[in-house]
Amino acid sequence: xxxxxxxxxxxxxxxxxxxxxxxxxSDTLAAAGILDAxxxxxxxxxxxxxxxxxxxxxxxxxxxxxxxxxxxxxxxLVQRRAAxxxxxxxxxxxAFRQLLLHVGPGVFVPRPETEGVVQFAIDALRAEAxxxxxxxxxxxxxxxxxxxMATEVPNARIFAAExxxxxxxxxxxxxxxxxxxxxxxxxxxLADAFAELAGTVDVVISNPPxxxxxxxxxxxxxRDYDPAVALYGGPDxxxxxxxxxxxxxxxxxxxxxxxxxxxxxxxxxxxxxxAADGWRASATHPDLTxxxxxxxxxxx
Numbered sequence: 001x002x003x004x005x006x007x008x009x010x011x012x013x014x015x016x017x018x019x020x021x022x023x024x025x026s027d028t029l030a031a032a033g034i035l036d037a038x039x040x041x042x043x044x045x046x047x048x049x050x051x052x053x054x055x056x057x058x059x060x061x062x063x064x065x066x067x068x069x070x071x072x073x074x075x076x077l078v079q080r081r082a083a084x085x086x087x088x089x090x091x092x093x094x095a096f097r098q099l100l101l102h103v104g105p106g107v108f109v110p111r112p113e114t115e116g117v118v119q120f121a122i123d124a125l126r127a128e129a130x131x132x133x134x135x136x137x138x139x140x141x142x143x144x145x146x147x148x149m150a151t152e153v154p155n156a157r158i159f160a161a162e163x164x165x166x167x168x169x170x171x172x173x174x175x176x177x178x179x180x181x182x183x184x185x186x187x188x189x190l191a192d193a194f195a196e197l198a199g200t201v202d203v204v205i206s207n208p209p210x211x212x213x214x215x216x217x218x219x220x221x222x223r224d225y226d227p228a229v230a231l232y233g234g235p236d237x238x239x240x241x242x243x244x245x246x247x248x249x250x251x252x253x254x255x256x257x258x259x260x261x262x263x264x265x266x267x268x269x270x271x272x273x274x275a276a277d278g279w280r281a282s283a284t285h286p287d288l289t290x291x292x293x294x295x296x297x298x299x300x
Contacts, residue, residue, distance in 0.1 A: 014068035084220035106166030108230035110144035138190035150183035161193035
């Protein structure tokens with residue numbers, strides 16, 4: 001543990017009331033600068049007890065206690081989180097909409113704000129008159145976006161591409177675990193993927209790397225653990241977005257929808273980029289915190 005990381009508050013002696021354990025863990029994580037300390041504490045305790053957050057909260061109300069073995073298993077997890085290792089790396093999973101995905105070193109951890117971005121794709125697929133609309137997720141990472149589309153729009157055919165060997169290990173694991181029969185995964189660069197689908201796709205979506213190269217994220221969980229290839233998008237952050245625009249023009253049918261997640265200050269630049277490439281009706285949409293989060297456009 002670095003000199004800048006607070007020493008964890010000692011856990012109580014066993015058997016320890018669950019409420020007291022949660023309070024001690026929350027205090028330790030809050031002292032380390034973690035904003036959602038109580039939530040993370042519940043996830044860590046739940047990981048040890050093999051319970052979800054709701055079940056942990058119910059167990060606290062009923063006066064449950066942790067044994068010496070459970071406290072011993074919890075202590076190093078608290079240390080790791082206090083050192084700002086991502087919670088999802090510690091538990092090995094990340095919740096995303098209705099899914100629980102496997103994640104770890106080498107793959108971008110899906111964020112809650114992306115849950116709202118994928119809703120645009122789900123709504124567009126559901127609105128299609130075709131009995132089997134086609135959706136494509138370019139640079140799928142953990143598979144979160146593609147698998148959400150596949151499971152929530154089961155009549156759709158979903159195709160996903162990822163080209164990072166480190167990330168693809170996790171992608172393949174999640175596709176195998178979810179086992180959506182309508183989802184296809186390939187190891188391919190997004191610039192070249194799915195040539196056979198040209199002109200037939202209804203929705204193309206991507207959460208590309210969009211952080212400018214010199215804009216190093218402040219949060220250690222992002223800066224030190226998310227793979228750089230999933231974060232940085234060139235000098236202005238839009239290098240991959242330019243490629244996406246050209247690829248989506250090739251893949252989509254006329255009237256098909258492009259959806260791009262991006263940083264809160266990039267909406268105008270992306271709309272201008274898309275307009276220059278000939279896209280119609282581009283619009284930027286805020287997330288639940290009212291920060292610009294996604295831009296959509298229609299293929300001419």
